[in-house]
Amino acid sequence: MSYERVYRMNLIMRINHWLMVIAFVACAITGFYIAHPFLVFETGEIIDSYVMGYVRLIHYLGAIFLDVILIVWLYLFFFGHHAYFKFIFPFKPRLKEALQMLKHYFTLKPEDRPETGDRMDALNAWGFLLFIILFKALMLITGFAMLSPQITSANTAIPGGQYVFSGIGAIAYLLFGDLATIRLAHHVMAWILIVFVIVHVYLEVWREAIWKEGDMSIVFSGYKFVRKKK
Amino acid sequence: MKEKLEKELKDLIKKCDARLDELEREYGRQSGFIEWLQFRGISRRSFLKWSAIMSATLMLPPVFTKRVARAAEIAPRIPVIWLHFAECTGCTESILRSANPTIADIILDYLSLEYHDTVMAPSGEFAEKSLYDAMKKYKGKYICICEGSIPTNNNGNYLRIGSKAVTGLERAKEVVKDALAVISIGHCASYGGPQSAYPNPTGSKSINEALGINSVIIPGCPYNSSSLVGTVLYFLLFGKLPPTKGGRPVFAYGKRIHDTCPRRAHFDAGEFVRTWGDEAAKKGFCLYKVGCKGPLTYNNCNVPGWNEDISSPIRSGHGCIGCSEKAFWDKMAPLEKPIEARTLPGIEAVADHVGWALVGVAFAGMGIHAVYSHFKSKSINNQGEKPCCKNEENE
Numbered sequence: 001m002s003y004e005r006v007y008r009m010n011l012i013m014r015i016n017h018w019l020m021v022i023a024f025v026a027c028a029i030t031g032f033y034i035a036h037p038f039l040v041f042e043t044g045e046i047i048d049s050y051v052m053g054y055v056r057l058i059h060y061l062g063a064i065f066l067d068v069i070l071i072v073w074l075y076l077f078f079f080g081h082h083a084y085f086k087f088i089f090p091f092k093p094r095l096k097e098a099l100q101m102l103k104h105y106f107t108l109k110p111e112d113r114p115e116t117g118d119r120m121d122a123l124n125a126w127g128f129l130l131f132i133i134l135f136k137a138l139m140l141i142t143g144f145a146m147l148s149p150q151i152t153s154a155n156t157a158i159p160g161g162q163y164v165f166s167g168i169g170a171i172a173y174l175l176f177g178d179l180a181t182i183r184l185a186h187h188v189m190a191w192i193l194i195v196f197v198i199v200h201v202y203l204e205v206w207r208e209a210i211w212k213e214g215d216m217s218i219v220f221s222g223y224k225f226v227r228k229k230k
Numbered sequence: 231m232k233e234k235l236e237k238e239l240k241d242l243i244k245k246c247d248a249r250l251d252e253l254e255r256e257y258g259r260q261s262g263f264i265e266w267l268q269f270r271g272i273s274r275r276s277f278l279k280w281s282a283i284m285s286a287t288l289m290l291p292p293v294f295t296k297r298v299a300r301a302a303e304i305a306p307r308i309p310v311i312w313l314h315f316a317e318c319t320g321c322t323e324s325i326l327r328s329a330n331p332t333i334a335d336i337i338l339d340y341l342s343l344e345y346h347d348t349v350m351a352p353s354g355e356f357a358e359k360s361l362y363d364a365m366k367k368y369k370g371k372y373i374c375i376c377e378g379s380i381p382t383n384n385n386g387n388y389l390r391i392g393s394k395a396v397t398g399l400e401r402a403k404e405v406v407k408d409a410l411a412v413i414s415i416g417h418c419a420s421y422g423g424p425q426s427a428y429p430n431p432t433g434s435k436s437i438n439e440a441l442g443i444n445s446v447i448i449p450g451c452p453y454n455s456s457s458l459v460g461t462v463l464y465f466l467l468f469g470k471l472p473p474t475k476g477g478r479p480v481f482a483y484g485k486r487i488h489d490t491c492p493r494r495a496h497f498d499a500g501e502f503v504r505t506w507g508d509e510a511a512k513k514g515f516c517l518y519k520v521g522c523k524g525p526l527t528y529n530n531c532n533v534p535g536w537n538e539d540i541s542s543p544i545r546s547g548h549g550c551i552g553c554s555e556k557a558f559w560d561k562m563a564p565l566e567k568p569i570e571a572r573t574l575p576g577i578e579a580v581a582d583h584v585g586w587a588l589v590g591v592a593f594a595g596m597g598i599h600a601v602y603s604h605f606k607s608k609s610i611n612n613q614g615e616k617p618c619c620k621n622e623e624n625e
């Protein structure tokens with residue numbers, strides 16, 4: 001039995017992935033703190049602590065990282081080393097492939113596993129597209145809507161920055177109506193993203209364990225191995 | 231840039247003066263207003279101070295102080311018809327019953343109220359008559375202030391007013407038609423109020439929604455009298471209603487409670503009240519954890535304050551309940567718990583519980599799938615195949 005080494009993720013994609021992990025974890029933890037301030041520092045002297053301030057700063061920095069990553073991701077979607085859209089289009093055969101992969105997760109039969117060669121399978125690509133784009137874009141929009149009230153011409157470094165925030169935030173008002181619901185949506189979507197991350201990690205470990213093709217090393221070295229056909 | 235602004239300001243002042251002159255010619259200079267204020271225990275000096283505060287509230291430069299004072303003297307001359315619909319009359323009460331009425335309250339008291347359901351001498355037929363007389367006399371000239379929402383289900387039969395028992399909808403349409411300007415005050419008139427909270431059996435709607443008009447709304451439960459008087463003064467000074475965002479005047483509803491909160495430093499420091507009356511509450515820490523909705527609410531309670539800046543809800547130690555936001559009964563509830571405690575629409579469960587449940591389901595599903603995969607791959611192996619790949623030779 002011989003293996004072939006295939007290149008799956010280039011450096012940019014891997015950096016993007018790991019930065020996303022760091023920013024996501026930072027945003028998740030700080031986000032929970034903002035929602036439930038569980039650490040309470042009661043010195044009574046506000047000059048001594050700036051906990052919420054720093055936590056929110058980290059949350060915003062993480063969010064800005066995620067936004068930039070989202071833009072890079074969108075670029076890679078069309079022009080990357082392995083352009084994502086090729087994993088999703090043509091629509092029909094890829095959808096079939098995704099369903100087949102879903103079936104394979106339950107039958108584990110080799111004949112159910114679609115032939116993907118050196119590219120990502122359609123199910124993964126669909127999942128990433130759906131969750132990363134939909135939810136991260138929605139997180140961005142709702143986040144901007146919540147940030148925009150405190151952004152004025154006086155405290156943004158970018159000229160006209162306040163219009164960027166309120167303009168993008170306006171989309172959230174169209175979608176959810178009011179600030180309280182926007183905030184709730186942001187919170188619910190955070191949970192969905194967390195569940196998505198958990199399932200994603202599980203599936204990658206599962207592939208590593210069942211397929212034994214080194215799927216986990218894709219995200220570290222960029223390579224995996226596929227068994228050569230007869 | 232500077233010259234341009236200066237020129238704009240000069241033009242504005244000129245326009246404003248011309249308008250005030252015209253108004254004075256039309257309504258005559260208000261006599262006795264200052265005496266009336268003095269009778270109520272307010273000196274000319276405090277009146278001027280108040281004018282300065284008011285012009286700051288309206289985001290006007292100090293040169294407008296004199297003009298605001300002048301407009302305030304004219305204000306009681308503007309004919310006003312004040313209508314009540316489905317509501318608790320709390321907005322009127324909060325002004326009428328103040329032990330130490332503020333200048334804004336007095337101006338509202340002293341407005342030329344041609345018709346006001348709560349405070350008027352005639353009753354029954356005569357009250358009705360005075361309404362129609364006023365409407366005829368000041369046709370196209372009066373300001374209509376609406377308080378309360380309008381029930382629309384069942385042809386509006388849930389609200390019948392006056393000796394002829396007209397529905398609220400009919401009354402509102404009739405009066406609003408000939409009004410110079412319409413101002414909706416209080417949460418009910420602006421957004422529908424508690425009676426429009428889910429499930430809203432009477433179909434109560436805000437004035438704007440029920441009549442399909444675009445009045446200025448001054449939400450709040452009750453509204454802050456300085457916002458209403460500010461709107462009226464603005465109207466007198468410039469001849470138009472103030473710029474609005476989502477219907478609310480920007481001068482009063484341009485910033486969130488959270489952005490101007492006196493407890494904000496404690497929020498940023500991470501110092502929170504955890505239960506009512508604890509040590510932190512005594513020190514005046516932030517009320518976020520006991521349900522303050524300041525971060526979600528646009529209003530100016532903290533800036534001009536209530537009752538001439540004696541206090542404001544947050545200053546007095548209770549969190550904001552978001553009473554100037556649309557559907558706050560549904561969206562901000564429970565009012566004394568953090569917004570997390572709000573149940574998700576449709577499933578009546580708290581977001582965090584749903585989140586943990588989702589994580590639990592994910593873990594359970596993954597565990598089952600992992601165990602299943604283990605045995606399944608074993609059985610496939612036993613059949614001499616491998617789960618990984620097709621057409622593989624067993625070497």
Ligand code: SF4
Nearest residue numbers: 491494516517522524
């Ligand atoms: S008390 Fe309310 S409005 Fe004030 S800082 Fe705390 S959360 Fe914000």
